Amino acid sequence: MIEAPAEEPRERQRPGGVAVESVSRTFASRRGPVLALQGMSLRAGHNELIAVVGPSGCGKTTLLELICGLQQPDAGTITAAPAALMPQRDLLLPWLGALDNAVLALRAQGVPRQQARAQALPWLERFGLQGFEQTKPAQLSGGMRQRVSFLRTLLAGKPVLALDEPFASLDAITRAEMQGWLGHVLAAEPRTVVLVTHDVEEAVMLGDRVVVMSPRPGRAVAEVSVELERPRKRTDPELAALKERVYEALGVAS
Amino acid sequence: MRRLRLPAFIPAALLLAGLLGAWELYVDLGGADPLILPAPHAIAKALYTDRSLLWSNFLVTAQEVLLGIVVAALLGLALALAIHFSRTLRRALYPLVIASQTIPIPMIAPLLALWLGFGIKPKLAVIALVSFFPIVVTAMAGLAAVDQDLLKLMRTFDAPRRRTFWLLELPAALPGVLTGAKVAVVVAVIGAVFAEWAGSTSGLGYLFLQAEPQLLIPRAYAAFVILSLFAIALFALLTLAERIAVPWAYRPKGAV
Numbered sequence: 152m153i154e155a156p157a158e159e160p161r162e163r164q165r166p167g168g169v170a171v172e173s174v175s176r177t178f179a180s181r182r183g184p185v186l187a188l189q190g191m192s193l194r195a196g197h198n199e200l201i202a203v204v205g206p207s208g209c210g211k212t213t214l215l216e217l218i219c220g221l222q223q224p225d226a227g228t229i230t231a232a233p234a235a236l237m238p239q240r241d242l243l244l245p246w247l248g249a250l251d252n253a254v255l256a257l258r259a260q261g262v263p264r265q266q267a268r269a270q271a272l273p274w275l276e277r278f279g280l281q282g283f284e285q286t287k288p289a290q291l292s293g294g295m296r297q298r299v300s301f302l303r304t305l306l307a308g309k310p311v312l313a314l315d316e317p318f319a320s321l322d323a324i325t326r327a328e329m330q331g332w333l334g335h336v337l338a339a340e341p342r343t344v345v346l347v348t349h350d351v352e353e354a355v356m357l358g359d360r361v362v363v364m365s366p367r368p369g370r371a372v373a374e375v376s377v378e379l380e381r382p383r384k385r386t387d388p389e390l391a392a393l394k395e396r397v398y399e400a401l402g403v404a405s
Numbered sequence: 406m407r408r409l410r411l412p413a414f415i416p417a418a419l420l421l422a423g424l425l426g427a428w429e430l431y432v433d434l435g436g437a438d439p440l441i442l443p444a445p446h447a448i449a450k451a452l453y454t455d456r457s458l459l460w461s462n463f464l465v466t467a468q469e470v471l472l473g474i475v476v477a478a479l480l481g482l483a484l485a486l487a488i489h490f491s492r493t494l495r496r497a498l499y500p501l502v503i504a505s506q507t508i509p510i511p512m513i514a515p516l517l518a519l520w521l522g523f524g525i526k527p528k529l530a531v532i533a534l535v536s537f538f539p540i541v542v543t544a545m546a547g548l549a550a551v552d553q554d555l556l557k558l559m560r561t562f563d564a565p566r567r568r569t570f571w572l573l574e575l576p577a578a579l580p581g582v583l584t585g586a587k588v589a590v591v592v593a594v595i596g597a598v599f600a601e602w603a604g605s606t607s608g609l610g611y612l613f614l615q616a617e618p619q620l621l622i623p624r625a626y627a628a629f630v631i632l633s634l635f636a637i638a639l640f641a642l643l644t645l646a647e648r649i650a651v652p653w654a655y656r657p658k659g660a661v
Contacts (some may be wrong), residue, residue, distance in 0.1 A: 219561045236561040238554045245653035246576050259564030287653065307562050401458055 167232045167310035167343040169195040169218055174227035175368075176213055187213040189368035191227070198341040202354035204397060205364030211347040212239075214369070215313040218345055232343065234311035239319060241300040243288035248286040249299045250275060250327075253396055256307035272394075274302055278336075294325040301333070311343045318353065327385070330356050355393045356383050363400040373400035444624040448630065451623035458612070459624075463631055465608040469525055469597045470590075470635070473532025477589055480533055481540030482582070488541075489548045489574075506538050510599045518604030528608075531600035536589040542570030543585030547578030583647045590639035594632055 171193040177184045187210035195201040216222045219234045223345055235256065243252045250268055253275060257267035275284060278298045288296055297317055304312055317333075318326040330353055337344065348354050354361045355377050363373040375396050379389060425445045429574040431437065432444035439447065452459065484502060488495045514531050521527040551574050559569045601610030609628040647654070 216557065219557075221557050221560060234561065236558055238556065238558055242555045242558060244551060244573070244576070245652070255559075255572065256562040259559055259562040259568050260566070289653070309561070313561075 166311060167197040167346060169201075169231040169234070169311055169343060170229070171214070171218065171231075172228045172231060174214075174217060174224040175208070176217060176224050177214055178213070186302040188217075188224075188370065190370045191364070192200055192371055193345075193362055194254060195309075195343050199298055199359045200337065200344040200346060200357055202358030203345060203347045203364060204351055204354045204361060204401065205348060205369060205403065206366050207349065208367050209364045210369030211349075211364065212315055215315050215345060216348055218311065219313050223347065232310040234306035234313045234345075235309040237304040237312065237314045237317055239315045239317070241288070241296040241320075243291075243296055243299055243303075245288055246356045248283075248285040248287055249280055249291060249295070252299050253302045253306060254290065255303050260307075265328055265368045271302070292325075292383065293321050294329055297321065297329055298332070301336075305336075305340070305342070311345070314344060314346045316348055317346070319349070326350075326353070331382065333357060338381060351394050351397045352385065354391055354397060356385065360378070361393075361397055363397055373397075375400070415649040438658060440620060440622065443626060447623040448626040451621075451627040452630065455624050455627060459609070459627060459631055462607055462609050462612045462628070463635070465602070466541050466597050466632070467611065467635060469528040469600070469608065470532060470593050470639075472525070473529050473597065474536060474586075474593050474639075476529050476533040477536035477593065478540055478586065481537040481585070481589075482544055484537070484541050485544035485548065485578075488545055501540065502541055505534060507536065510535060510596065511602075514599045514603035517600075523604050523606060527604070528597060529531075531603075532593045532596040535596040536593040539585040539588035539592070540582060542584075543581040543588075544578055547581030550581070551577045580647065580651045583643060583651060587640055587643045590643065591636050594636040594639075596634065 171191060174188055174191045175186070176188045177186050179185075180385050191210070191214060193201065193203070193214070201213055203214065210301060213222065215236065217229055218231050219236050220231075221236075244255070247255075250271060253285055254262070254264075254267035254271045257270065258264065262270070272284070275281060278301075280295060280302075281299060283295065288299070291299065292304060297320075301314075301317065304314075318329045334357055344383065346354070346357060355375075358377050361375040361377060363375070364370065365372045373396075375393055377393055379393075383390060429444050429446060432439055432442055443451075450549070484498060488498055488502075510531060513534075514527070517527040519531050521530060556569065556571060559573060564572070597608070598610035598613070601608040602614055605611045609632055613625045613628045616622070
């Protein structure tokens, strides 16, 4: 049951899109070359949120690094607007407070410290981090650290956000909160998002479309459109039906 | 049930007192000729009666050590940066850096004195030679230890190489460099003594060398005590610097 990705030629012309066409990528490992992706295709329209789900080691992280231009494909083509990465681990700098961590991308681009801080300060409030501007990551909760990490990526000012299992390290309750939070933020501040996850519920809660990948070598084996109103309810029976379809595509019987 | 919490220095003080007591007893009970192995009380007496002699020679050695550390730090950091930024320089310099540590200091020190004279220059050369190595190695490790994913992140932020260095690599390397400096100050003191033995007219190492043939053994031991205390003080100072400058990396004992 392979569904070809729907053709959306006009979407590709929009400024913030991502088009991955039949991409293959091999990387060297200690035990010889590993074929991470083979014939992987994916499209994200401007301000669309594509959730990518797949089993562990199916090349999801490789896919994001290709979209961000950190790797080049061995075969196939990638056309993507500039993308900023949000890594799986928050990777906040332990010597900087929340505010200075959030402005890392701005500082990296040469924005002076005070100007960068002034730019980020209102965001910290919007992200529920007021009062924690100077707090070091070690003293922040897991959810707060992910919010700072997301803000850091958002402030890079790229039209595309590549999110690599952003909430995988959080406990279930915090993760559910953060998923709701991300939905709100993106409603107010739309971006093209490629969200890699192994959490099917997260994928259908947040995605406009869910792309299902095969085990390694990874490629898209199915695509599920989620045409539900936002904010979505976890308990919505339609959501449960969509989850079921994704699980089926993953080959997981329930 | 409450456990009595002792101040941190108590165990070391008790151990030291025990060792000194055993030493004192050993000599007093005739275990060794006091001319050859003076008892602690004789050393304490020498510390007091020779205090001005010891102090003036300590100032000489302290100056050598402190300047030597500065030279070693500058040299060590410059080499670490060169090795970090250039693959070619790494290939060229790294073998030499390691080879420099196989030089037997007692053999090279007299040759340096012959070449550079009896002043401070050969001392700085010897101290820098023994002390730059821990700084190079720890600085290199620190600069290279930045998380690969963090470097990828910086690339997606369009960070030029130099900003990645200032924002990421330099602060990340600091704790390691301070650890290296702690090792460096201790070996610097040893280096200073070797350098003074090879040719000098003052300093605690020189005093030690002069006292021994005159059978002023308590004075020789007193010089040794001062050198040890100096090394411990430098080490403690750097521990304090760690706590202030890199609090995120400073781990109080007991913490993971």
